[in-house]
Amino acid sequence: MPTKPQESPTLPMARPEIESGVREVLCDALGVDADDVVPAARIKSDLGAESIDYLDIMFRLEKRFTTPDRPFKIAQGELFPENMLSDPTLVENGKVTDKGMTVLKERMPHVDFSTFEKDRNVANLSETFTVKSLIEFVERKLKA
Amino acid sequence: MRWMWIDAVTAFEPGHRMVAVKNVSLAEDHLHQHFPGRPIMPGSLMIEGFAQTAGILVGATEGFREKVILAKIARATIEQDVVPGQCIRYDASIERIDSAGASTRGTIERMDHRDGAWVRIGEVEMMFSHIDQNRAGVAFPEENFVFGENFRAILQASGLDRFLAKEPHGR
Known part of the structure:
Protein backbone atom coordinates (compact mmCIF):
# COMPACT_ATOMS: atom_id res chain seq x y z
CA MET A 1 0.00 0.00 0.00
CA PRO A 2 1.51 3.33 -1.03
CA THR A 3 2.28 5.58 1.87
CA LYS A 4 0.95 9.09 1.91
CA PRO A 5 3.73 11.62 1.37
CA GLN A 6 4.53 13.38 4.60
CA GLU A 7 3.81 17.07 4.84
CA SER A 8 6.90 19.18 4.62
CA PRO A 9 7.61 21.03 7.87
CA THR A 10 8.76 24.04 5.83
CA LEU A 11 5.41 24.69 4.12
CA PRO A 12 4.78 28.43 3.85
CA MET A 13 2.79 29.84 6.72
CA ALA A 14 -0.90 30.47 5.94
CA ARG A 15 -2.20 34.04 5.84
CA PRO A 16 -4.38 33.75 9.01
CA GLU A 17 -1.37 32.50 10.95
CA ILE A 18 0.71 35.43 9.71
CA GLU A 19 -2.09 37.84 10.63
CA SER A 20 -2.34 36.50 14.13
CA GLY A 21 1.46 36.61 14.54
CA VAL A 22 1.55 40.26 13.43
CA ARG A 23 -1.36 41.09 15.75
CA GLU A 24 0.45 39.45 18.66
CA VAL A 25 3.64 41.42 17.91
CA LEU A 26 1.76 44.74 17.75
CA CYS A 27 -0.18 44.05 20.95
CA ASP A 28 3.06 43.28 22.81
CA ALA A 29 5.10 46.12 21.28
CA LEU A 30 2.47 48.87 21.50
CA GLY A 31 0.26 47.70 24.35
CA VAL A 32 -2.85 47.94 22.16
CA ASP A 33 -5.96 45.74 22.24
CA ALA A 34 -6.10 42.93 19.70
CA ASP A 35 -9.46 44.33 18.51
CA ASP A 36 -7.75 47.56 17.41
CA VAL A 37 -5.22 45.72 15.25
CA VAL A 38 -7.25 45.66 12.03
CA PRO A 39 -5.60 45.56 8.59
CA ALA A 40 -6.35 49.22 7.82
CA ALA A 41 -5.02 50.54 11.16
CA ARG A 42 -2.07 52.89 10.73
CA ILE A 43 0.91 51.97 12.94
CA LYS A 44 1.58 55.56 14.00
CA SER A 45 -1.71 57.47 13.88
CA ASP A 46 -4.07 54.69 14.95
CA LEU A 47 -1.88 52.46 17.12
CA GLY A 48 0.35 55.19 18.56
CA ALA A 49 3.80 53.92 17.56
CA GLU A 50 6.77 56.18 18.39
CA SER A 51 10.20 55.98 16.82
CA ILE A 52 11.69 53.30 19.14
CA ASP A 53 8.58 51.18 18.61
CA TYR A 54 9.58 50.57 14.98
CA LEU A 55 12.78 48.88 16.15
CA ASP A 56 10.82 46.95 18.77
CA ILE A 57 8.31 45.79 16.13
CA MET A 58 11.15 44.74 13.84
CA PHE A 59 12.89 42.69 16.54
CA ARG A 60 9.63 41.08 17.64
CA LEU A 61 8.67 40.15 14.07
CA GLU A 62 12.07 38.50 13.68
CA LYS A 63 11.57 36.49 16.84
CA ARG A 64 7.95 35.59 16.10
CA PHE A 65 8.59 34.33 12.57
CA THR A 66 11.95 32.63 13.02
CA THR A 67 11.64 28.85 12.91
CA PRO A 68 14.22 26.22 13.86
CA ASP A 69 15.01 25.64 10.18
CA ARG A 70 14.76 29.22 8.96
CA PRO A 71 15.87 32.48 10.51
CA PHE A 72 13.70 35.54 9.84
CA LYS A 73 16.12 38.46 9.80
CA ILE A 74 15.09 41.96 8.78
CA ALA A 75 17.81 44.23 7.40
CA GLN A 76 17.83 47.94 8.26
CA GLY A 77 15.64 49.85 5.83
CA GLU A 78 13.90 46.70 4.62
CA LEU A 79 10.67 47.16 6.55
CA PHE A 80 10.62 50.94 7.19
CA PRO A 81 12.47 53.56 5.09
CA GLU A 82 14.82 54.54 7.97
CA ASN A 83 17.29 57.23 6.94
CA MET A 84 16.82 56.77 3.22
CA LEU A 85 14.81 59.99 3.06
CA SER A 86 17.74 62.20 4.02
CA ASP A 87 19.11 61.60 0.50
CA PRO A 88 18.53 64.87 -1.48
CA THR A 89 17.98 63.00 -4.76
CA LEU A 90 15.06 61.15 -3.18
CA VAL A 91 13.46 64.05 -1.31
CA GLU A 92 13.33 67.67 -2.46
CA ASN A 93 11.63 70.49 -0.51
CA GLY A 94 9.85 68.00 1.70
CA LYS A 95 8.41 66.06 -1.22
CA VAL A 96 9.50 62.66 -2.51
CA THR A 97 10.97 62.97 -6.01
CA ASP A 98 10.16 60.68 -8.97
CA LYS A 99 13.34 58.77 -8.25
CA GLY A 100 12.36 58.63 -4.57
CA MET A 101 8.98 57.10 -5.45
CA THR A 102 10.64 54.50 -7.65
CA VAL A 103 13.07 53.59 -4.86
CA LEU A 104 10.31 53.44 -2.24
CA LYS A 105 8.13 51.17 -4.37
CA GLU A 106 11.06 48.95 -5.27
CA ARG A 107 12.33 48.58 -1.71
CA MET A 108 8.94 48.44 -0.05
CA PRO A 109 6.56 46.42 -2.23
CA HIS A 110 4.61 45.59 0.95
CA VAL A 111 3.41 49.20 1.25
CA ASP A 112 0.49 50.71 -0.67
CA PHE A 113 1.71 54.15 -1.78
CA SER A 114 -1.35 55.03 -3.92
CA THR A 115 -2.76 57.66 -1.52
CA PHE A 116 0.65 58.97 -0.49
CA GLU A 117 1.70 59.44 -4.10
CA LYS A 118 -0.95 62.15 -4.61
CA ASP A 119 0.93 64.73 -2.52
CA ARG A 120 4.26 62.95 -1.76
CA ASN A 121 4.72 64.97 1.42
CA VAL A 122 7.44 63.22 3.45
CA ALA A 123 5.67 64.17 6.68
CA ASN A 124 2.81 61.89 5.64
CA LEU A 125 4.96 58.90 4.77
CA SER A 126 4.37 57.20 8.10
CA GLU A 127 0.63 57.17 7.32
CA THR A 128 1.32 54.53 4.68
CA PHE A 129 2.47 51.96 7.27
CA THR A 130 -0.55 49.93 8.21
CA VAL A 131 -1.12 46.57 9.84
CA LYS A 132 -1.78 45.26 6.33
CA SER A 133 1.64 46.40 5.11
CA LEU A 134 3.31 44.46 7.94
CA ILE A 135 1.29 41.36 7.07
CA GLU A 136 2.25 41.72 3.40
CA PHE A 137 5.88 42.21 4.37
CA VAL A 138 5.98 39.01 6.40
CA GLU A 139 4.11 37.05 3.75
CA ARG A 140 6.46 38.14 0.95
CA LYS A 141 9.53 37.52 3.03
CA LEU A 142 8.43 34.03 4.05
CA LYS A 143 7.75 33.18 0.40
CA ALA A 144 11.07 34.53 -0.85
CA MET B 1 24.24 60.57 46.72
CA ARG B 2 25.29 59.03 43.44
CA TRP B 3 22.96 57.77 40.75
CA MET B 4 24.24 54.21 41.10
CA TRP B 5 21.49 51.63 41.52
CA ILE B 6 23.66 48.54 41.33
CA ASP B 7 26.53 47.75 43.70
CA ALA B 8 28.41 45.06 41.80
CA VAL B 9 28.33 42.96 38.68
CA THR B 10 28.35 39.29 39.65
CA ALA B 11 28.21 37.58 36.25
CA PHE B 12 29.02 38.73 32.75
CA GLU B 13 28.79 36.89 29.46
CA PRO B 14 29.83 39.53 26.90
CA GLY B 15 27.18 40.17 24.28
CA HIS B 16 24.63 37.97 26.08
CA ARG B 17 24.03 38.41 29.80
CA MET B 18 24.87 40.48 32.84
CA ALA B 27 21.42 54.58 55.08
CA GLU B 28 19.70 55.49 51.80
CA ASP B 29 17.82 58.73 52.32
CA HIS B 30 15.07 58.05 49.83
CA LEU B 31 13.79 55.05 51.81
CA HIS B 32 12.81 57.35 54.66
CA GLN B 33 10.46 59.22 52.36
CA HIS B 34 9.19 56.05 50.72
CA PHE B 35 7.54 55.64 53.14
CA PRO B 36 7.98 57.37 56.53
CA GLY B 37 8.06 54.57 59.11
CA ARG B 38 7.75 51.89 56.43
CA PRO B 39 10.81 51.91 54.17
CA ILE B 40 10.33 50.09 50.85
CA MET B 41 12.66 50.15 47.86
CA PRO B 42 10.76 52.07 45.15
CA GLY B 43 9.79 49.98 42.14
CA SER B 44 10.88 52.77 39.79
CA LEU B 45 14.43 52.53 41.17
CA MET B 46 14.44 48.76 40.70
CA ILE B 47 13.59 49.39 37.06
CA GLU B 48 16.47 51.88 36.97
CA GLY B 49 18.74 49.21 38.51
CA PHE B 50 17.72 46.77 35.81
CA ALA B 51 18.28 49.49 33.18
CA GLN B 52 21.80 50.14 34.49
CA THR B 53 22.57 46.41 34.38
CA ALA B 54 21.15 45.92 30.89
CA GLY B 55 22.59 49.25 29.69
CA ILE B 56 26.13 48.28 30.73
CA LEU B 57 25.64 44.91 29.03
CA VAL B 58 24.53 46.61 25.79
CA GLY B 59 27.27 49.26 26.05
CA ALA B 60 29.99 46.67 26.66
CA THR B 61 28.98 44.88 23.45
CA GLU B 62 30.28 47.87 21.48
CA GLY B 63 33.22 48.61 23.78
CA PHE B 64 31.27 51.56 25.29
CA ARG B 65 31.72 53.55 22.07
CA GLU B 66 27.97 53.82 21.42
CA LYS B 67 25.78 56.09 23.52
CA VAL B 68 23.21 53.72 24.92
CA ILE B 69 19.96 55.31 26.08
CA LEU B 70 16.98 53.63 27.70
CA ALA B 71 14.29 54.18 25.07
CA LYS B 72 11.37 52.02 26.11
CA ILE B 73 10.14 49.92 28.98
CA ALA B 74 8.03 47.47 27.02
CA ARG B 75 6.99 45.58 30.14
CA ALA B 76 7.81 45.66 33.84
CA THR B 77 6.19 43.77 36.66
CA ILE B 78 7.25 43.85 40.32
CA GLU B 79 5.11 41.71 42.54
CA GLN B 80 6.70 41.93 45.99
CA ASP B 81 8.30 44.59 48.18
CA VAL B 82 12.00 44.83 48.96
CA VAL B 83 12.98 46.27 52.35
CA PRO B 84 16.28 47.34 53.97
CA GLY B 85 18.58 44.42 54.71
CA GLN B 86 17.48 42.56 51.63
CA CYS B 87 19.43 42.19 48.42
CA ILE B 88 18.19 42.64 44.84
CA ARG B 89 19.56 40.76 41.84
CA TYR B 90 19.06 41.93 38.24
CA ASP B 91 19.59 39.28 35.57
CA ALA B 92 19.55 40.88 32.10
CA SER B 93 19.98 39.29 28.68
CA ILE B 94 20.20 40.72 25.18
CA GLU B 95 17.43 39.45 22.95
CA ARG B 96 18.61 41.24 19.81
CA ILE B 97 21.07 44.00 19.04
CA ASP B 98 21.89 45.91 15.87
CA SER B 99 23.36 49.27 14.94
CA ALA B 100 20.12 51.13 15.86
CA GLY B 101 19.62 49.63 19.30
CA ALA B 102 19.01 46.59 21.45
CA SER B 103 16.16 44.75 23.07
CA THR B 104 16.77 43.19 26.47
CA ARG B 105 14.79 41.18 28.98
CA GLY B 106 15.31 39.66 32.36
CA THR B 107 14.28 39.17 35.95
CA ILE B 108 14.41 40.92 39.29
CA GLU B 109 15.03 38.70 42.31
CA ARG B 110 15.12 39.35 46.02
CA MET B 111 17.13 37.65 48.76
CA ASP B 112 16.45 37.85 52.47
CA HIS B 113 19.51 37.02 54.57
CA ARG B 114 17.39 35.16 57.10
CA ASP B 115 16.77 32.31 54.70
CA GLY B 116 19.31 33.11 51.98
CA ALA B 117 16.92 32.10 49.18
CA TRP B 118 16.55 34.07 45.94
CA VAL B 119 12.94 34.65 44.97
CA ARG B 120 11.86 36.01 41.60
CA ILE B 121 9.76 39.12 42.19
CA GLY B 122 9.65 40.74 38.78
CA GLU B 123 10.23 40.64 35.02
CA VAL B 124 11.35 43.39 32.67
CA GLU B 125 11.55 43.95 28.91
CA MET B 126 13.48 47.01 27.83
CA MET B 127 14.71 48.65 24.63
CA PHE B 128 17.86 50.70 24.31
CA SER B 129 18.66 53.09 21.49
CA HIS B 130 22.13 53.72 20.11
CA ILE B 131 21.42 57.42 19.86
CA ASP B 132 24.03 58.25 17.27
CA GLN B 133 22.08 55.92 14.97
CA ASN B 134 18.69 57.31 15.92
CA ARG B 135 15.98 57.35 13.27
CA ALA B 136 15.40 61.08 13.50
CA GLY B 137 19.02 61.68 12.46
CA VAL B 138 19.67 64.22 15.23
CA ALA B 139 23.36 64.71 15.99
CA PHE B 140 24.47 64.21 19.58
CA PRO B 141 27.68 65.48 21.17
CA GLU B 142 30.71 63.30 20.57
CA GLU B 143 31.66 62.79 24.19
CA ASN B 144 30.07 59.67 25.61
CA PHE B 145 28.05 61.19 28.44
CA VAL B 146 26.26 57.91 29.14
CA PHE B 147 29.12 55.77 30.39
CA GLY B 148 30.74 58.17 32.80
CA GLU B 149 32.72 57.70 35.98
CA ASN B 150 29.92 55.97 37.91
CA PHE B 151 29.72 53.15 35.41
CA ARG B 152 33.48 52.83 35.23
CA ALA B 153 33.60 52.64 39.03
CA ILE B 154 31.07 49.80 39.11
CA LEU B 155 32.96 47.84 36.46
CA GLN B 156 36.30 48.45 38.14
CA ALA B 157 34.96 47.42 41.55
CA SER B 158 33.58 44.26 39.94
CA GLY B 159 36.93 43.39 38.37
CA LEU B 160 35.58 44.01 34.87
CA ASP B 161 37.67 47.03 33.91
CA ARG B 162 39.30 44.96 31.19
CA PHE B 163 36.05 45.41 29.24
CA LEU B 164 36.31 49.19 29.32
CA ALA B 165 37.56 50.71 26.07
CA LYS B 166 40.96 52.35 26.41
CA GLU B 167 39.52 55.58 25.04
CA PRO B 168 35.83 55.43 25.90
CA HIS B 169 35.11 58.97 24.73
CA GLY B 170 36.37 58.73 21.18
CA ARG B 171 35.47 56.76 18.11
Whole structure:
Protein backbone atom coordinates (compact mmCIF):
# COMPACT_ATOMS: atom_id res chain seq x y z
CA MET A 1 0.00 0.00 0.00
CA PRO A 2 1.51 3.33 -1.03
CA THR A 3 2.28 5.58 1.87
CA LYS A 4 0.95 9.09 1.91
CA PRO A 5 3.73 11.62 1.37
CA GLN A 6 4.53 13.38 4.60
CA GLU A 7 3.81 17.07 4.84
CA SER A 8 6.90 19.18 4.62
CA PRO A 9 7.61 21.03 7.87
CA THR A 10 8.76 24.04 5.83
CA LEU A 11 5.41 24.69 4.12
CA PRO A 12 4.78 28.43 3.85
CA MET A 13 2.79 29.84 6.72
CA ALA A 14 -0.90 30.47 5.94
CA ARG A 15 -2.20 34.04 5.84
CA PRO A 16 -4.38 33.75 9.01
CA GLU A 17 -1.37 32.50 10.95
CA ILE A 18 0.71 35.43 9.71
CA GLU A 19 -2.09 37.84 10.63
CA SER A 20 -2.34 36.50 14.13
CA GLY A 21 1.46 36.61 14.54
CA VAL A 22 1.55 40.26 13.43
CA ARG A 23 -1.36 41.09 15.75
CA GLU A 24 0.45 39.45 18.66
CA VAL A 25 3.64 41.42 17.91
CA LEU A 26 1.76 44.74 17.75
CA CYS A 27 -0.18 44.05 20.95
CA ASP A 28 3.06 43.28 22.81
CA ALA A 29 5.10 46.12 21.28
CA LEU A 30 2.47 48.87 21.50
CA GLY A 31 0.26 47.70 24.35
CA VAL A 32 -2.85 47.94 22.16
CA ASP A 33 -5.96 45.74 22.24
CA ALA A 34 -6.10 42.93 19.70
CA ASP A 35 -9.46 44.33 18.51
CA ASP A 36 -7.75 47.56 17.41
CA VAL A 37 -5.22 45.72 15.25
CA VAL A 38 -7.25 45.66 12.03
CA PRO A 39 -5.60 45.56 8.59
CA ALA A 40 -6.35 49.22 7.82
CA ALA A 41 -5.02 50.54 11.16
CA ARG A 42 -2.07 52.89 10.73
CA ILE A 43 0.91 51.97 12.94
CA LYS A 44 1.58 55.56 14.00
CA SER A 45 -1.71 57.47 13.88
CA ASP A 46 -4.07 54.69 14.95
CA LEU A 47 -1.88 52.46 17.12
CA GLY A 48 0.35 55.19 18.56
CA ALA A 49 3.80 53.92 17.56
CA GLU A 50 6.77 56.18 18.39
CA SER A 51 10.20 55.98 16.82
CA ILE A 52 11.69 53.30 19.14
CA ASP A 53 8.58 51.18 18.61
CA TYR A 54 9.58 50.57 14.98
CA LEU A 55 12.78 48.88 16.15
CA ASP A 56 10.82 46.95 18.77
CA ILE A 57 8.31 45.79 16.13
CA MET A 58 11.15 44.74 13.84
CA PHE A 59 12.89 42.69 16.54
CA ARG A 60 9.63 41.08 17.64
CA LEU A 61 8.67 40.15 14.07
CA GLU A 62 12.07 38.50 13.68
CA LYS A 63 11.57 36.49 16.84
CA ARG A 64 7.95 35.59 16.10
CA PHE A 65 8.59 34.33 12.57
CA THR A 66 11.95 32.63 13.02
CA THR A 67 11.64 28.85 12.91
CA PRO A 68 14.22 26.22 13.86
CA ASP A 69 15.01 25.64 10.18
CA ARG A 70 14.76 29.22 8.96
CA PRO A 71 15.87 32.48 10.51
CA PHE A 72 13.70 35.54 9.84
CA LYS A 73 16.12 38.46 9.80
CA ILE A 74 15.09 41.96 8.78
CA ALA A 75 17.81 44.23 7.40
CA GLN A 76 17.83 47.94 8.26
CA GLY A 77 15.64 49.85 5.83
CA GLU A 78 13.90 46.70 4.62
CA LEU A 79 10.67 47.16 6.55
CA PHE A 80 10.62 50.94 7.19
CA PRO A 81 12.47 53.56 5.09
CA GLU A 82 14.82 54.54 7.97
CA ASN A 83 17.29 57.23 6.94
CA MET A 84 16.82 56.77 3.22
CA LEU A 85 14.81 59.99 3.06
CA SER A 86 17.74 62.20 4.02
CA ASP A 87 19.11 61.60 0.50
CA PRO A 88 18.53 64.87 -1.48
CA THR A 89 17.98 63.00 -4.76
CA LEU A 90 15.06 61.15 -3.18
CA VAL A 91 13.46 64.05 -1.31
CA GLU A 92 13.33 67.67 -2.46
CA ASN A 93 11.63 70.49 -0.51
CA GLY A 94 9.85 68.00 1.70
CA LYS A 95 8.41 66.06 -1.22
CA VAL A 96 9.50 62.66 -2.51
CA THR A 97 10.97 62.97 -6.01
CA ASP A 98 10.16 60.68 -8.97
CA LYS A 99 13.34 58.77 -8.25
CA GLY A 100 12.36 58.63 -4.57
CA MET A 101 8.98 57.10 -5.45
CA THR A 102 10.64 54.50 -7.65
CA VAL A 103 13.07 53.59 -4.86
CA LEU A 104 10.31 53.44 -2.24
CA LYS A 105 8.13 51.17 -4.37
CA GLU A 106 11.06 48.95 -5.27
CA ARG A 107 12.33 48.58 -1.71
CA MET A 108 8.94 48.44 -0.05
CA PRO A 109 6.56 46.42 -2.23
CA HIS A 110 4.61 45.59 0.95
CA VAL A 111 3.41 49.20 1.25
CA ASP A 112 0.49 50.71 -0.67
CA PHE A 113 1.71 54.15 -1.78
CA SER A 114 -1.35 55.03 -3.92
CA THR A 115 -2.76 57.66 -1.52
CA PHE A 116 0.65 58.97 -0.49
CA GLU A 117 1.70 59.44 -4.10
CA LYS A 118 -0.95 62.15 -4.61
CA ASP A 119 0.93 64.73 -2.52
CA ARG A 120 4.26 62.95 -1.76
CA ASN A 121 4.72 64.97 1.42
CA VAL A 122 7.44 63.22 3.45
CA ALA A 123 5.67 64.17 6.68
CA ASN A 124 2.81 61.89 5.64
CA LEU A 125 4.96 58.90 4.77
CA SER A 126 4.37 57.20 8.10
CA GLU A 127 0.63 57.17 7.32
CA THR A 128 1.32 54.53 4.68
CA PHE A 129 2.47 51.96 7.27
CA THR A 130 -0.55 49.93 8.21
CA VAL A 131 -1.12 46.57 9.84
CA LYS A 132 -1.78 45.26 6.33
CA SER A 133 1.64 46.40 5.11
CA LEU A 134 3.31 44.46 7.94
CA ILE A 135 1.29 41.36 7.07
CA GLU A 136 2.25 41.72 3.40
CA PHE A 137 5.88 42.21 4.37
CA VAL A 138 5.98 39.01 6.40
CA GLU A 139 4.11 37.05 3.75
CA ARG A 140 6.46 38.14 0.95
CA LYS A 141 9.53 37.52 3.03
CA LEU A 142 8.43 34.03 4.05
CA LYS A 143 7.75 33.18 0.40
CA ALA A 144 11.07 34.53 -0.85
CA MET B 1 24.24 60.57 46.72
CA ARG B 2 25.29 59.03 43.44
CA TRP B 3 22.96 57.77 40.75
CA MET B 4 24.24 54.21 41.10
CA TRP B 5 21.49 51.63 41.52
CA ILE B 6 23.66 48.54 41.33
CA ASP B 7 26.53 47.75 43.70
CA ALA B 8 28.41 45.06 41.80
CA VAL B 9 28.33 42.96 38.68
CA THR B 10 28.35 39.29 39.65
CA ALA B 11 28.21 37.58 36.25
CA PHE B 12 29.02 38.73 32.75
CA GLU B 13 28.79 36.89 29.46
CA PRO B 14 29.83 39.53 26.90
CA GLY B 15 27.18 40.17 24.28
CA HIS B 16 24.63 37.97 26.08
CA ARG B 17 24.03 38.41 29.80
CA MET B 18 24.87 40.48 32.84
CA VAL B 19 23.89 39.93 36.45
CA ALA B 20 24.22 42.64 39.09
CA VAL B 21 23.26 42.99 42.73
CA LYS B 22 22.13 45.82 44.92
CA ASN B 23 22.05 45.82 48.71
CA VAL B 24 19.22 47.86 50.14
CA SER B 25 20.29 49.89 53.16
CA LEU B 26 18.62 52.10 55.73
CA ALA B 27 21.42 54.58 55.08
CA GLU B 28 19.70 55.49 51.80
CA ASP B 29 17.82 58.73 52.32
CA HIS B 30 15.07 58.05 49.83
CA LEU B 31 13.79 55.05 51.81
CA HIS B 32 12.81 57.35 54.66
CA GLN B 33 10.46 59.22 52.36
CA HIS B 34 9.19 56.05 50.72
CA PHE B 35 7.54 55.64 53.14
CA PRO B 36 7.98 57.37 56.53
CA GLY B 37 8.06 54.57 59.11
CA ARG B 38 7.75 51.89 56.43
CA PRO B 39 10.81 51.91 54.17
CA ILE B 40 10.33 50.09 50.85
CA MET B 41 12.66 50.15 47.86
CA PRO B 42 10.76 52.07 45.15
CA GLY B 43 9.79 49.98 42.14
CA SER B 44 10.88 52.77 39.79
CA LEU B 45 14.43 52.53 41.17
CA MET B 46 14.44 48.76 40.70
CA ILE B 47 13.59 49.39 37.06
CA GLU B 48 16.47 51.88 36.97
CA GLY B 49 18.74 49.21 38.51
CA PHE B 50 17.72 46.77 35.81
CA ALA B 51 18.28 49.49 33.18
CA GLN B 52 21.80 50.14 34.49
CA THR B 53 22.57 46.41 34.38
CA ALA B 54 21.15 45.92 30.89
CA GLY B 55 22.59 49.25 29.69
CA ILE B 56 26.13 48.28 30.73
CA LEU B 57 25.64 44.91 29.03
CA VAL B 58 24.53 46.61 25.79
CA GLY B 59 27.27 49.26 26.05
CA ALA B 60 29.99 46.67 26.66
CA THR B 61 28.98 44.88 23.45
CA GLU B 62 30.28 47.87 21.48
CA GLY B 63 33.22 48.61 23.78
CA PHE B 64 31.27 51.56 25.29
CA ARG B 65 31.72 53.55 22.07
CA GLU B 66 27.97 53.82 21.42
CA LYS B 67 25.78 56.09 23.52
CA VAL B 68 23.21 53.72 24.92
CA ILE B 69 19.96 55.31 26.08
CA LEU B 70 16.98 53.63 27.70
CA ALA B 71 14.29 54.18 25.07
CA LYS B 72 11.37 52.02 26.11
CA ILE B 73 10.14 49.92 28.98
CA ALA B 74 8.03 47.47 27.02
CA ARG B 75 6.99 45.58 30.14
CA ALA B 76 7.81 45.66 33.84
CA THR B 77 6.19 43.77 36.66
CA ILE B 78 7.25 43.85 40.32
CA GLU B 79 5.11 41.71 42.54
CA GLN B 80 6.70 41.93 45.99
CA ASP B 81 8.30 44.59 48.18
CA VAL B 82 12.00 44.83 48.96
CA VAL B 83 12.98 46.27 52.35
CA PRO B 84 16.28 47.34 53.97
CA GLY B 85 18.58 44.42 54.71
CA GLN B 86 17.48 42.56 51.63
CA CYS B 87 19.43 42.19 48.42
CA ILE B 88 18.19 42.64 44.84
CA ARG B 89 19.56 40.76 41.84
CA TYR B 90 19.06 41.93 38.24
CA ASP B 91 19.59 39.28 35.57
CA ALA B 92 19.55 40.88 32.10
CA SER B 93 19.98 39.29 28.68
CA ILE B 94 20.20 40.72 25.18
CA GLU B 95 17.43 39.45 22.95
CA ARG B 96 18.61 41.24 19.81
CA ILE B 97 21.07 44.00 19.04
CA ASP B 98 21.89 45.91 15.87
CA SER B 99 23.36 49.27 14.94
CA ALA B 100 20.12 51.13 15.86
CA GLY B 101 19.62 49.63 19.30
CA ALA B 102 19.01 46.59 21.45
CA SER B 103 16.16 44.75 23.07
CA THR B 104 16.77 43.19 26.47
CA ARG B 105 14.79 41.18 28.98
CA GLY B 106 15.31 39.66 32.36
CA THR B 107 14.28 39.17 35.95
CA ILE B 108 14.41 40.92 39.29
CA GLU B 109 15.03 38.70 42.31
CA ARG B 110 15.12 39.35 46.02
CA MET B 111 17.13 37.65 48.76
CA ASP B 112 16.45 37.85 52.47
CA HIS B 113 19.51 37.02 54.57
CA ARG B 114 17.39 35.16 57.10
CA ASP B 115 16.77 32.31 54.70
CA GLY B 116 19.31 33.11 51.98
CA ALA B 117 16.92 32.10 49.18
CA TRP B 118 16.55 34.07 45.94
CA VAL B 119 12.94 34.65 44.97
CA ARG B 120 11.86 36.01 41.60
CA ILE B 121 9.76 39.12 42.19
CA GLY B 122 9.65 40.74 38.78
CA GLU B 123 10.23 40.64 35.02
CA VAL B 124 11.35 43.39 32.67
CA GLU B 125 11.55 43.95 28.91
CA MET B 126 13.48 47.01 27.83
CA MET B 127 14.71 48.65 24.63
CA PHE B 128 17.86 50.70 24.31
CA SER B 129 18.66 53.09 21.49
CA HIS B 130 22.13 53.72 20.11
CA ILE B 131 21.42 57.42 19.86
CA ASP B 132 24.03 58.25 17.27
CA GLN B 133 22.08 55.92 14.97
CA ASN B 134 18.69 57.31 15.92
CA ARG B 135 15.98 57.35 13.27
CA ALA B 136 15.40 61.08 13.50
CA GLY B 137 19.02 61.68 12.46
CA VAL B 138 19.67 64.22 15.23
CA ALA B 139 23.36 64.71 15.99
CA PHE B 140 24.47 64.21 19.58
CA PRO B 141 27.68 65.48 21.17
CA GLU B 142 30.71 63.30 20.57
CA GLU B 143 31.66 62.79 24.19
CA ASN B 144 30.07 59.67 25.61
CA PHE B 145 28.05 61.19 28.44
CA VAL B 146 26.26 57.91 29.14
CA PHE B 147 29.12 55.77 30.39
CA GLY B 148 30.74 58.17 32.80
CA GLU B 149 32.72 57.70 35.98
CA ASN B 150 29.92 55.97 37.91
CA PHE B 151 29.72 53.15 35.41
CA ARG B 152 33.48 52.83 35.23
CA ALA B 153 33.60 52.64 39.03
CA ILE B 154 31.07 49.80 39.11
CA LEU B 155 32.96 47.84 36.46
CA GLN B 156 36.30 48.45 38.14
CA ALA B 157 34.96 47.42 41.55
CA SER B 158 33.58 44.26 39.94
CA GLY B 159 36.93 43.39 38.37
CA LEU B 160 35.58 44.01 34.87
CA ASP B 161 37.67 47.03 33.91
CA ARG B 162 39.30 44.96 31.19
CA PHE B 163 36.05 45.41 29.24
CA LEU B 164 36.31 49.19 29.32
CA ALA B 165 37.56 50.71 26.07
CA LYS B 166 40.96 52.35 26.41
CA GLU B 167 39.52 55.58 25.04
CA PRO B 168 35.83 55.43 25.90
CA HIS B 169 35.11 58.97 24.73
CA GLY B 170 36.37 58.73 21.18
CA ARG B 171 35.47 56.76 18.11
